[in-house]
Amino acid sequence: MNQAAERVVPELVELRVPCRPEWVALARLAAATVANRLNITLEEIEDVKLAVAEACTAVIQHSGHGAFIELTCEALSDALRVRVHDSGRHGTPAGDGGPAMSFDEARVAGLGIFLIRTLMDEVSYDVHPQLGTDLLMIKRLAPTP
Helix, strand or coil: CCHHHHCCCCEEEEEEEECCHHHHHHHHHHHHHHHHCCCCCHHHHHHHHHHHHHHHHHHHHCCCCCCEEEEEEEECCCEEEEEEEECCCCCCHHHCCCCCCCCCHHHHCCHHHHHHHHHCCEEEEEEECCCEEEEEEEEECCCCC
């Protein structure tokens, strides 16, 4: 089977690590390993590693984080998709029953979210007060000649 045919089927790696700083390196390594399977430069792999580290650090620094960080890395034919999930519960502003708090700039220490958005091609997030936060980061691949 040739490489093009092999890349049609996405490759998925799921990792669940304790929500503690000493486990961020493993999350970075997992993302780098999946990225290395794609047509991606070493510089782009370093970008992915830094974005994953910033996302995991943001989860750890948040007081309402869950016990684990779930990392999902998916190698697609045209992109690397990385999802960082924090299952911690998030309150609503002033406890007024209003909409859930957003994944705001302060939560990622300002510079962290700036770095993530700069390093990755697409960044989106979803915050649910009971289910936690999903941060989705996508790094598109350069077209192959």
